[in-house]
Amino acid sequence: MNDKESTQKNLSEAQEQGRYIRRIRSFVKREGRLTKGQASALERSWPTMGLKHEDGLLDLGKVFGREADTIVEIGFGMGHSLVAMAAAAPEKNFIGIEVHRPGVGACLMEAEEQGVTNLRVFEHDAVEVLQDCIADEALAGVQVFFPDPWHKKRHHKRRLIQPEFVEQLRRKLRIGGVLHLATDWENYAEHMLEVMQNASKWQNLSATNDYIPRPDERPLTKFEKRGARLGHGVWDLKFSRVE
Ligand SMILES: C[S@@+](CC[C@H](N)C(=O)[O-])C[C@H]1O[C@@H](n2cnc3c(N)ncnc32)[C@H](O)[C@@H]1O
DSSP, rough: HHHHHHHHHHHHHHHHHOOOOOOOOOOOOOOOOEEEEHHHHHHHHHHHHHEOOGGGGGGHHHHHHOOOOOOESSSSSHHHHHHHHHHOOSSSEEHHHHHHHHHHHHHHHHHHTTTTOOEEEEEEHHHHHHHHHOTOOEEEEEEEESSSOSSSGGGGOSSSSOOOHHHHHHHHEEEEEEEEEEEHHHHHHHHHHHHHHHHHSEOOOOOTSBBOOOOOTOOHHHHHHHHEEEEEEEOEEEEEOOO
């Protein structure tokens, strides 16, 4: 069997087993150096806060040692909003998913500084984590803040918010669970709204049937504060799973 045939065979086997093979990714893996602080936070806190994709389906009760609403944040960057939200809502469980290792290190560092214990993190592609590690109807909320906008039209297919992905998210939310999206790129906001309006079994929580004002629970980022001074917009969207 040549290389092409063997790739084709792996692909069809994976598809037969119901595995979702994505050829287009929403990120480009940057190597990026770890600072000393990030490296030592990873060393100290990964054993208690790190989750591995290869360990498969999570038992959330076991992971957090309690039953509580669980919120997943996808693409948390350096983790500023995630840690702030976890600190502000100790009664909830938070799981962050990020592919960029320095970001995971920065997030753990900040979690240590703030004494946050209701947070776990994956360093892996969120599409695969959702598919393999999170049971259907397990989540109270999913948040995706400022996902890479992929400005150029020919790159729009790399945008994370796409019909198949939001359908995957819907299945992971319990009925009534909420998907919260935010972006500072108007064209992406319109794309998000269009994807969500065309997706079935969701209810838009916007009073005007489009965007919502920034809810208090989403912390203002430094970047956003600067943008606001320059007159740049930010669009928040919230949809709940109805079926
Ligand atoms: C533009 S940054 C925004 C970071 C952060 N949410 C913020 O508001 O500062 C987007 C992040 O999403 C991450 N990302 C993109 N696709 C991802 C995926 N499929 N799984 C996990 N993380 C992803 C990138 O590595 C990047 O850190």
